[in-house]
Amino acid sequence: MFEILTNKLQTVFKQLRGYGRLTEANIQEALREIKLALLDADVNYKVVKLLLQRVQEKAVGQEVLASLSPGQQVVKIVHQELVELLGQSYRKPRLASHPPTIFMLVGLQGSGKTTTAGKLARHYMSEGYRPGLVAADPYRPAAAKQLEVLAQELGIPCYSPLEGESPKDTCLRAVREAELQNFLIIDTAGRLHINQELMEELQGLKKALSPHQIMLVVDAMMGQEAVRVAEGFHNQVGIDGVVLTKQEGDARGGAAISIRAAIGRPIQFIGVGERLDALEPFHPERIASRILGMGDILSLVEKTEAMATEEEARVEQKKLRSGKFTLEDFLAQLRQLKKMGSLEQMLELLPAGLLPGKGKLAQIKGASLDERRLPRMEAIICSMTSAERRNYKIINGSRRLRIARGSGTSVQEVNQLLKNFAGMNKMFKSWPKQARNMGGRFRPFSGIFG
């Protein structure tokens, strides 16, 4: 796995210290480790070979820098190569100059097209568009119904196939009927790239609608076959961009690299959760870092940035460092957390090295993360007096009982929260400076994990 790749390379290179230069001979073992790690991440075999070749070319002859260990140095080269393979940074998909803009989603069964359609609609709503969803899947039972439910949730129209209507007719009807909508997202049926009949159906849809974007929706957990699937769709229908779904699990998403290498089309969005807001623009830098276990710190900073003003962050950071972080601050953060999205999603972004010691991270990751606990924790803190919030140490047994009653929770839960809070305070004091200073806005959300 990638988390340990850097460590492994470190070990491999330990014996190279003092050699001065990386040579073909002495990086062989490192290349083997990289190969195993990339293959384990489902990067296509041919792509791995190509990548290794390039890494070797670049690495051989390089001086072992004083500041970097040879291991880090090679990882850096691999990182650069991955970024290059993944392509340029996020480019907005092309939209119509004369509305409506039409997006067509295609992909295998179960890749997440319908959910992605809902997410894209939400994304463009937030940019001021008025999208509508089109269900062009008459095959899977209740597929249209699923899209209708999503549309209802978003408060936008959904065009479903009428009895006996072909996907093409449904789409054409949607274009005709959509007067207020300036953005149509077409959810097509899942199909195999080798199913001739259904691929022809897509070609027909393309011809009839001339969509501005044909997006291939791909499961991030896909294996070696990703290349052929992408090629199949691209050669027969023409793909403009790729959406990578289910990226929030422990999938390394090697498929992203393979697909990009195979069809040369940009990956535009990644799906990172089940909620409709869990769609992010794709950033090659960040994914490359993530693939190499370096964490996606940029995304994290960006997320927290959106949540707090500069001033708030500065004050809080000061409090953090001085250890004067009170339950009141904690409450404020709990409330922010609700805005930020899933906890696990946030945790995923954390680089392994940021928390003190690998064990700690594993400990936090292993802890049960239950977002449903947030409102209860909020209630508990709200039931405290301001004196208690400022100094949790005065909360004795009878106060705990009162707080539990007031918040409708149990004394055990109050105890748990106080324990977590105390532990969190302690942890922050032991954080490395660089983490505490990071952008001046790092939020200590991890403290609420039980």
Place this chain on the structure above:
Amino acid sequence: MFGSANRASKTDLTESVDRKRKTLGSKTLGRLRRGLSKSRERFVGGLERIFSRKEAGRDIWEELEELLISADLGAKITERLLEKLRRQLSSRELQSPDRVMSALREELLDVLGPSSKGLCVDGSPAVFLMLGVNGTGKTTTIGKLAWKFRQEGRRVLLAAADTFRAAASEQLEVWGRRVGADIIKHQPGADPSAVVYDAVSAAVARGADILLVDTAGRLHTKSNLIEELKKIKRVLGKVKPGLPQETLLVLDAYTGQNAIYQAREFHQQLELSGLVITKLDATAKAGALIGIVEEMGLPIKLIGVGEGIEDLQEFNPSAFVKALLEKENG
């Protein structure tokens, strides 16, 4: 398991189902073969290409490695398999494609060999809990499985315990109507355990033979959602000890090495009784199975090999490996 039990009254449905069944048996292997033929062509074609080129020894191994890895076997397993072949075979044997092929087949069979095991349908009702990450085909598999059981004349009840995904229960309902099985469902967002509790009660009251429980797709890394599944399983056990008879993880054949992490996590948390591989119908090879079976010893109980309602089959290791490695008429 899909024997000739035929206990249901001869309604229109079972009659038509019976008719279809007669044609099914002979078709079974052919269908699997057709389904796998694409990947086999590539696999065999690949091997023949390798050997016909008669390149130096080292290149043969490299290309064999590429073939196995491209089948999603994973780098580590591939390395170990090839190492083993190199050790076992003499240098003369290594020159013969047939010998290498059969050795490879034996190796794969060795791993998969003990993994065939039928479904446990004893119990009234026998409860099957279907689990898996999002989009692997749990609901479709349940639909096909229900059809299969209906063919055998069993009474089938479906439990819509996916109360999360939009229109999941509607999807199951369509299947229920299609195959002639009742469905127990609650409102969207309801506690899935409550659905399951009601479903078991209903299954007992109505004298159903089989209860198939459809759960929401859960990424294996989401511990709170996995807890929800554990609760379903606990509730089943409390209603009646010994339930569920089968806890099946549904895996997508297109999934790469992540399938191993999925299986590991689900097995650890929910104690699986077997695996179902879906979408094994065209080009995906599901080589990750080898690693899963080797590590966890889980039997593969069913495979989905097509989009049709009858495209669900028992897993047959030798047919699987054979279909992968042999020529059409071999």
